[in-house]
Amino acid sequence: MTPARNPEPCRIVVMASGNGSNLQAIIDAVRDGRIPDSKIIGLIVNRGKAFATQRAEKAGIPWEYFNLVSHGFQAKGEKDPQRVQEARDHYDAALARKLLDGDYKPDLVILAGWMYVFGKQFLGPLEAAGIKIINLHPALPGQYDGTNAIGRAFDDFQAGKIKGTGIMVHYVITQVDRGEPILVREIECREGEELSELEQRIHSHEHELIVEAAAKVTKEIQRKKGLLQQ
Ligand SMILES: Nc1nc2c(c(=O)[nH]1)N[C@@H](CN(C=O)c1ccc(C(=O)N[C@@H](CCC(=O)O)C(=O)O)cc1)CN2
Numbered sequence: 001m002t003p004a005r006n007p008e009p010c011r012i013v014v015m016a017s018g019n020g021s022n023l024q025a026i027i028d029a030v031r032d033g034r035i036p037d038s039k040i041i042g043l044i045v046n047r048g049k050a051f052a053t054q055r056a057e058k059a060g061i062p063w064e065y066f067n068l069v070s071h072g073f074q075a076k077g078e079k080d081p082q083r084v085q086e087a088r089d090h091y092d093a094a095l096a097r098k099l100l101d102g103d104y105k106p107d108l109v110i111l112a113g114w115m116y117v118f119g120k121q122f123l124g125p126l127e128a129a130g131i132k133i134i135n136l137h138p139a140l141p142g143q144y145d146g147t148n149a150i151g152r153a154f155d156d157f158q159a160g161k162i163k164g165t166g167i168m169v170h171y172v173i174t175q176v177d178r179g180e181p182i183l184v185r186e187i188e189c190r191e192g193e194e195l196s197e198l199e200q201r202i203h204s205h206e207h208e209l210i211v212e213a214a215a216k217v218t219k220e221i222q223r224k225k226g227l228l229q230q
């Protein structure tokens with residue numbers, strides 16, 4: 001039987017909107033092998049001033065700014081729901097084409113603080129191409145979907161409604177933050193703790209969990225690629 005060739009490294013595209021500390025964790029883990037046999041082939045941001053772009057530049061990773069309004073899909077200040085939806089659909093389709101038809105051709109897309117909800121025009125083509133999309137979210141499954149999850153958990157802890165919160169990495173589906181969890185980690189809330197302290201603790205755990213989850217998913221991707229080559 002012909003020996004299987006080592007498959008090409010797992011091609012990772014990271015998408016971010018902000019500071020990029022989780023992008024940095026992924027960069028560091030790919031570099032030192034904690035995310036094995038993988039390569040970050042690009043970063044896409046939807047906010048031009050995202051510090052994530054500077055992290056990518058420092059690491060020699062190509063990055064691209066692609067925005068719903070700045071790149072002409074939606075008029076600035078547009079409020080008409082139908083026009084907004086049409087704009088989002090066109091943006092989603094263009095982003096999917098960018099990933100699939102351009103030079104990216106990823107095996108895995110990692111949403112690391114990507115603050116835009118994808119519709120079917122993005123998710124459909126990527127699913128059809130067999131590309132996995134995973135997202136890091138600072139809450140437990142089904143707890144605080146959407147934005148400001150840490151702030152909402154903090155407020156609920158202060159109000160005595162919850163005893164703790166958590167973080168997860170999950171597969172991305174149409175329903176926001178409702179995709180199958182890959183890894184989940186519970187995080188305690190502490191009496192008298194400031195929001196900033198909780199945020200700092202959560203971010204520290206996130207930097208570990210995103211690496212563990214990315215390593216788990218990339219290993220599975222590479223295993224399947226190896227099998228396909230036999
Ligand atoms: N279809 C999906 N898209 C995205 C998911 C997902 O699970 N399914 N995860 C998010 C990440 N995310 C939470 O983990 C999240 C990010 C942003 C929003 C949101 O309401 N965005 C607004 C704009 C908010 C802003 O610009 O500040 C929007 O898209 O209109 C909700 C959840 C990534 N995408």
Ligand SMILES: NCC(=O)N[C@@H]1O[C@H](COP(=O)([O-])[O-])[C@@H](O)[C@H]1O
Nearest residue numbers: 018019020021022113136137138146
């Ligand atoms: N709903 C999505 C969401 O809230 N994502 C959150 O954005 C932050 C990005 O930090 P970073 O830019 O330093 O990586 C992280 O806390 C991540 O969980």
